[in-house]
Amino acid sequence: MNIKIICFGKLDKKFFIDSFNEYVNRISKYANLQVIELKEEYQKEDVVNKSINSDLLLEKLKTFSDHEIICMDVSSKNYSTEEFTSIIDNNKNLKQAKIAFIIGPSDGYSDKFLTQNYKKVSFGNITLPHQLFRIILAEQIYRAFKIMNNEKYHK
Numbered sequence: 001m002n003i004k005i006i007c008f009g010k011l012d013k014k015f016f017i018d019s020f021n022e023y024v025n026r027i028s029k030y031a032n033l034q035v036i037e038l039k040e041e042y043q044k045e046d047v048v049n050k051s052i053n054s055d056l057l058l059e060k061l062k063t064f065s066d067h068e069i070i071c072m073d074v075s076s077k078n079y080s081t082e083e084f085t086s087i088i089d090n091n092k093n094l095k096q097a098k099i100a101f102i103i104g105p106s107d108g109y110s111d112k113f114l115t116q117n118y119k120k121v122s123f124g125n126i127t128l129p130h131q132l133f134r135i136i137l138a139e140q141i142y143r144a145f146k147i148m149n150n151e152k153y154h155k
């Protein structure tokens with residue numbers, strides 16, 4: 001299975017890098033995980049940043065038309081870990097088992113982006129900073145594989 005995380009910016013603290021790499025390493029037993037980091041525009045007005053960054057994302061996503069796109073979005077439907085696992089589980093036996101998770105820009109997604117027909121997933125009604133969120137997403141992907149394989153994982 002091929003999993004991509006498409007996100008903005010880089011991890012800039014050792015503790016973030018180490019934590020993320022720990023989960024990438026654990027996930028490697030089950031899937032090939034690749035991170036695609038886009039350059040975020042943040043110096044203009046919020047509304048302009050939002051539009052530029054969302055358009056960049058839309059352009060990038062054209063090259064992932066063979067992937068199931070999962071847009072991580074605070075304001076959308078809350079998914080439990082089991083519901084999140086079922087997204088990966090439903091894809092794993094497809095010939096093209098490819099999923100791309102999107103972590104959005106700091107100023108949010110544009111209306112144009114939000115009207116695209118991507119599945120949207122929230123991990124709860126709290127806004128997490130994007131670096132921390134990258135780690136939490138990786139942990140939930142790892143947890144999903146443990147659940148799918150009926151393997152023991154600390155609670």
Ligand SMILES: C[S@@+](CC[C@H](N)C(=O)[O-])C[C@H]1O[C@@H](n2cnc3c(N)ncnc32)[C@H](O)[C@@H]1O
Nearest residue numbers: 072073074103104108122123124126127128130
């Ligand atoms: C700093 S947040 C962006 C906050 C922005 N103001 C908004 O409302 O979208 C950066 C990204 O982290 C992800 N994120 C943060 N917390 C999340 C949550 N609770 N559930 C799902 N995604 C989350 C989303 O992909 C979001 O676009």
